Amino acid sequence: METKKLAKTEIKKAAELLKNGELVAFPTETVYGLGAIATNETAVKNVYLAKGRPSDNPLIIHVTDLEMVARYAKNIPKNAEILAEHFWAGPLTIILPLKEGILPSVVTGGLNTAAFRVPNNQDTLALIKEVGEGIVGPSANTSGKPSPTSAAHVLHDLNGKISAVLDGGVSEIGVESTVVDLSIPDVATILRPGAITEEMLNSLIPHVKMDEHFLSEKEKPKAPGMKYTHYSPNAKVYITEATPESFLAAINWAKAQGMSIGLLADKEILALFQNQVTATFELTTLHNIKLATKRLFEGLRALDEQNVEVIFAESFEEIGLGVAFMNRLKKAAGGEEFGGGRG
Ligand code: TXA
Ligand code: MG
Structure with a gap:
């Protein structure tokens, strides 16, 4: 039931599929992600198609460490270093200004910022290393359905639309990462609440605030994904x-x-x-x-x-x-x- 360790050959095989532009779902401690190599425009487009996701809802780029972030992000503020040191690998996504032209614009829905996260799953980290580039990973569910916390959930929604799912057992946390926006100097805005709480962030960096709109469906929240009705079962x-x-x-x-x-x-x-x-x-x-x-x-x-x-x-x-x-x-x-x- 719980976290499973994958064979090296399985990870190698998944990396090959990704390098060929195919989609592979991967386990993380929060929920499962739907992976494609961030630099492959066609593959990233296929991620939106497989999920039925609106194209203005940007993706999180999964990386191995802050050094890999530096490849894509324009500048990394001190606050990002502090948060990365304390919470990576872990359920925190950090939004930073993006270098121009470094990634296909589909990744960020045309925004000049991008979301980065180092997932706390050794096999998924090994997969990213093997691929050698960031891997985009929205939750691996059909858009509008609850996020998947097991490989079976992924297959329920996406079987036939993806090439493989790495089965890492049940996700330990069960809800998606906290998203914090550090793209504006000296402010830290929580766009989506998660297992890294406001109090935890506040204890390390100044000026942390909750985006007032993340709980409201009426006004436009800053994380584009938060405006869509999510996690809705049929009942x-x-x-x-x-x-x-x-x-x-x-x-x-x-x-x-x-x-x-x-x-x-x-x-x-x-x-x-x-x-x-x-x-x-x-x-x-x-x-x-x-x-x-x-x-x-x-x-x-x-x-x-x-x-x-x-x-x-x-x-x-x-x-x-x-x-x-x-x-x-x-x-x-x-x-x-x-x-x-x-x-
Ligand atoms: O725990 C997680 O974060 C999972 C696992 C797979 O890592 N991923 C995940 O991705 O939940 P997704 O795509 O379902 O949610 C990403 C959220 C969306 O609400 C999106 O709008 C927001 O992050 N986001 C991404 N890039 C952004 C940006 N540049 N500015 C503002 N919000 C952004
Ligand atoms: Mg999602």
């Missing part, structure tokens, strides 16, 4: 307070309308209600946010497979990792909360 998702009373009220409401129900909640809550609903997925136990984050996308996918009409999903406090969890859950729910202001 209607309602965020539900993590208490037996709230789940009971939600279930009764759905039952009265004859809807088939899925629960995405704590083991303890499922134990109370599993006989009253169509499907359940154990999100976590004892309200553990780390485990819940790891299992969120898997749970949304699993409940969708059961064709339920509504999913009641347990909410968490928006502190620490809870900020990233709730950001993704809100996107899945499209703003719907059971109890408070439904409609």
Whole structure:
């Protein structure tokens, strides 16, 4: 189930496919990425096509270290050095000004900045080394579906559209990296919350702020990807307070309308209600946010497979990792909360 180590021959084979301009999905500690060599324009175009992704939504370039970033980025501020030293390899993506003409413009959707990340997965790092160039890697899902946290999820969405997926087991973190924009001198703006929290960044560099718009669907957020409805399963998702009373009220409401129900909640809550609903997925136990984050996308996918009409999903406090969890859950729910202001 957990992280798998790949054979050297598998990595070599994947590198050959990439060098031939083909698409290969790869594991990371956050979610799986859909890889193509960043300097190959046709291959990068095919990444957008395979995902059904709008072409104005730029890609993250996966590299082995800050030295490799320097090949593509115009200048690397001190703050980027500090963050790279503390959090790479890891779930942090840094946006920097891009050297002109160094990469095909499709990579960045025409922007003069680019996003860089060093994934914390030894096999994927070996793959990038073998290829010798940065590898673009949006999450390896069909655009609009929950990001994939296993090779099976990747194949579910992209089988037939990609040449291979490297199976590295289940992604440890389960939500995409924190995106921080350092392209404007002396400010650090979090464009997407992730496992590296605002507090963690703040403890190392000054002037960290959250992009006000990343939680809002109405205004245009700075990370182009944040404006699209993401992570949406087919069922209607309602965020539900993590208490037996709230789940009971939600279930009764759905039952009265004859809807088939899925629960995405704590083991303890499922134990109370599993006989009253169509499907359940154990999100976590004892309200553990780390485990819940790891299992969120898997749970949304699993409940969708059961064709339920509504999913009641347990909410968490928006502190620490809870900020990233709730950001993704809100996107899945499209703003719907059971109890408070439904409609
Ligand atoms: O954890 C992750 O970041 C995963 C794994 C595979 O590394 N990748 C991932 O990529 O989540 P993707 O493409 O699904 O999300 C990239 C996000 C999008 O919201 C995109 O708009 C934003 O980063 N982004 C990329 N380049 C940008 C830029 N130059 N300026 C602003 N936002 C950018
Ligand atoms: Mg994505």
